[in-house]
Amino acid sequence: MSQHSYDVIVAGVGAMGSASCWHLAQRGLKVLGLERFDLGHAMGSSHGLTRIIRLAYFEGSHYVPIVKRAHELWAQTGEQAGMKLLHVTGSLDLAPKGGGPVESSLQSCLDHGLTHEVLEGSEVTRRFPAFQLPEGHIGLWQPDGGFVASEKAIYAHVGLAQSHGAEIRTNEPMLDWTPTAQGGVIVRTERGTYSAGRLVITSGGWIADAVPTLKERVSTVKQAIGWFTTRRPELFREGAFPVFILSADEGTFYGFPLYEHPGFKLGGPHFGREPIDPHDQDRTPSENQIRLIRECLARYIPDAAGEPLTVKGCIYTVSPDEDFIIDTVPGVPQAVFASACSGHGFKFASAIGEILADLSTSGQSPFDLKPFSLSRLPA
Structure with missing residues (x-):
């Protein structure tokens, strides 16, 4: 096998890996990105046209600066x-x-000075008549939220990285890697062996293959998303309808305005996630997952409760506390990783790519990463 040398190798070119490639390449570094599938594939957690971005963050105020x-x-x-x-x-x-x-x-809005409104359920329905909320529901409106075009985001990052000299190899997963005595790494794939001074691991559901200490600390689950026929598409068009997170008796669901698909997109519920081995090629949502989504639509968003047009499954890598893990590999400071984003990570990918580039080049980040350290989790 031939061996090629790089400044940094990025293993996994999804949302965070593609952003890492871009932030590293624009700093003048020689970058190799290795992706196990096609670019923008549907086997992980970065497909499905859209991902929500929320600045008001119920998962914790510590996320807001990032x-x-x-x-x-x-x-x-x-x-x-x-x-x-x-x-x-x-x-x-x-x-x-x-x-x-x-x-x-x-509280996150108050902590960080975010523009917001607290709305009674009747006001939510007045502004957005597609909702049929239960008695006692209220809403928190934050005008800067929205969505990111997910596959396009990966293509944009990769295109920019390539324009700055990055090399991206698809359908070439990292098989294994080893640190060197000189403080670098050797990475092996089926096509070759590569050396680098630094390694960034952003391999999503397959992260435990590359960072074995995560095997007992994270799990992988399948989440269902679907696009459904609407009776009144004008209610759901971009500009007339927001992104949302709905917590109800049936679970937590999330949805979007119409975008590049005639159907209304809804994902969830939180407790409806089902364990999956990421090496299993079947991503088909279960009948129970789709049933739960359709029951949510029928009860709370009835004008979008038509027949399913498209259903997909995606993989979430979940930590026990559902906070991210961003750290160096134990004992190997030249290898950094980000994973276990627990189903709420895509929106952060552009910034986490920058953070990983910072950690790879200077060992530091302007953000407080202590809440995301590996050491917080029991071994």
Whole structure:
């Protein structure tokens, strides 16, 4: 096998890996990106046309500085690539009053000075008549939220990285890697052996293959998403309808305005995730997952409760506390990784790519990464 040398190798060129390639390449580094499937494939967690970006963050105020930076970078990257990646629609968190999610999102807005409104259920329905909310539900409106065009985002990052000299190899997964005595790494694939000074591991559901210490710390689950026939598409068009997170008795669901598909997209529910081995090639959602989504539509968004047009499954890599893990591989400071984004990571990808580039080049980040350290989780 031939051996080629790079400054940095990125293993996994999905949302975060493609962003890492771009942020590293624009710094003048020689970058190799290795992707196990085609670019923009549907085997991981970056497909499906759209991903929500929310600045009001019920998962914790500590996420807000990073997602604000991601918001800036999505706009900048779109301009640089000549693509519209960031669509600002406003975002709604919908939940029972006193139930927790709206109050936590509100706290994140107060902590970081985000523009927001707390809306009674009747006001939510007045503004967005597609919703039929249960008694006692309220909403948190944040006007800067929206969605990112997910596959386009990967293509944009890869195209920009290539324009700065990065080499991207698809259908070539990393088989294994080893640190060297000189402080670098050797990476092996079926096509060759590569050396580099640094390694960035962003392989999503397959992360435990590359970072074995994660095998007992993270799990992989299948989430269902679907696009459904609408009776009144005018209610769901971009500009008339926001992105949203809905917490209800049936679980937590998320949805989008119509975008590049005639159907209304809804994903969830949170508790409907099902364990999956990422090496299993079948991503078909179960009948139970689709049933739960359709029951949510029928009850809360009836004008979008038509027949399914497209259904897909995607893989989430989940940590026990559902917070991210961004760290160096234990004992190997030249290898950094990001994973276990637990189903809420795509929106951060532009900023996490920048963070991983920072960690690879300087060992530091301007953000507080302590909440995302591996050491917080029991071995």
